[in-house]
Every structure is written in C-alpha cells, then in structure tokens.
Amino acid sequence: MSKAVRLDRLLANMGYGSRREIEQMARAGWIVLDGQRVEKTDQRIAVDPSLSARMTVRGDPLDPPPGLTLMLHKPLGVTCSHKETGELVYGLLPARWRMREPALSTIGRLDKETSGLLLLTDDGALLHRVISPRSHVPKRYLATLDRPLTGDETAVFAAGTLLLEGEDKPLAPAILEVLGEREAALTVTEGRYHQVRRMFAAVGNHVTALHRERIGALALPDDLAPGAWRVMDTNAIALVFAG
Secondary structure: OOEEEEHHHHHHHOOOOOHHHHHHHHHOOOEEEOOEEOOOOOOEEEEOOOHHHHEEEOOEEOOOOOOOEEEEEEOOOOEOOOOOOOOEHHHHOOHHHHHOOOOOEEOOOOOOOEEEEEEEEOOHHHHHHHHOHHHOOOEEEEEEEOOOOOOOHHHHHHOOOOOOOOOOOOOOOOEEEEEEOOEEEEEEOOOOOOHHHHHHHHOOOOEEEEEEEEEOOEEOOOOOOOOOEEEOOHHHHHHHOOO
C-alpha cells in the first residue's frame, strides 16, 4: 500500500525548497499533477514510483520519490563519504538530491582507488539487508596484482581460515578465479575494511588496480559509463539477493 503524505512536505523533503517556497511554486502554476495545476499544497497524495510520471515541477518530471535506489559506476579518485575533502560520490548526483530527507547513502563503500558497481539508497531497511553478514551477498571484484600469482591463493582463500592482519576472526571462504599471471577475480561475501586488498597482502601480493563488477547477480552494465548512475526498479534490486 502506498503511503500518503502532504504534498508540500514531500517536495520539501525531496529538496525542492521550503514548504513556503513549495506553496509559492504552486501559486505560480509550476506544480502539475495528473495534468492539473496543483492549487493546495496541503493535500495528501500517495507516494509510489508512478508519481514521477504523473507530476511535473517547473516543467520537469518529478524526481524519483522516497524509496529510491541507484546503481552508480564509481570512478577512480572519488570518495564514498558525505564529509571528506575532495570529490565525493554524492557530487555525481543532481545537486537537489543532496538535500533529500531521508538522505541517500551508499550501501557499503568502495575506497577512493577502487572503481565499479556502487549502490545507493534512501531505504534504510534495504541498506541493512544488503550489508548484513546474515545475507551473505556475494561481491565480485577484478584485481590487478603487482606480482604473479603463486598458485596457492585459490586454496588459501577458499579454506575459511585466513586471518587478516590485526584481526582474530577468520574470513569466510572466498572464490578466486585466475584470469592471468597478475589478474584475478575474487568473490567475497563479507565487507571488511579494505578486505580484498588485505587478502592479497596476506598472501604476499599487492593490488595495483581494483574494480567491483557484480553484487549478487546484479552486474555493472556495459553501457553505464564511469560517473553515471541509473535508478533501479524492483527487478534490479531483487538481483542483488539472487547471487
């Protein structure tokens, strides 16, 4: 069932302005719902994905309403943070989206020097479901290494006994696929700090490039360029849990 909220509250929470500004926009005829100009912004409307096709603001389709989940092709040099200095992933999104409430947050993080598939959502329940250790969502990374693989890494990573430096709990088994002398795909089901880089360091190697290509059964689309994003529908979200 769709949740009904006041129109002025909805648009304010989506970053379109204060409630007073929303009221002024309505008086100017800039808010149109189902082909009719909105006159009363205190009316309650059902919030569901179809609203973006039914409403325009200043002549443009309404931004996706709350319940928004995105896939983003994170480029190198961009940080998954709201507060750190430098270029942030949130700066790749429309400016108004940075004022949304609830706020968009990354589902997990990729470090500054890792590229690839990144998910963002304002759905707290979905975020926690994806990152929960109980979900065992697999994540597949492509790694380029500083030194040739020795041939022992596949068994070491699959054993479920590998300890990372400074930790006392072994890693869950991980799947290594050798792609070349210095290239490999690694699938993990945990999300420990810098996990993939630290795993290769534990076997005496160093990751020189890292790219996440898949979360669950959801693959990074070939036509999604670095820095680009795409709104996910329920089918795409289901793929995250289908791996």
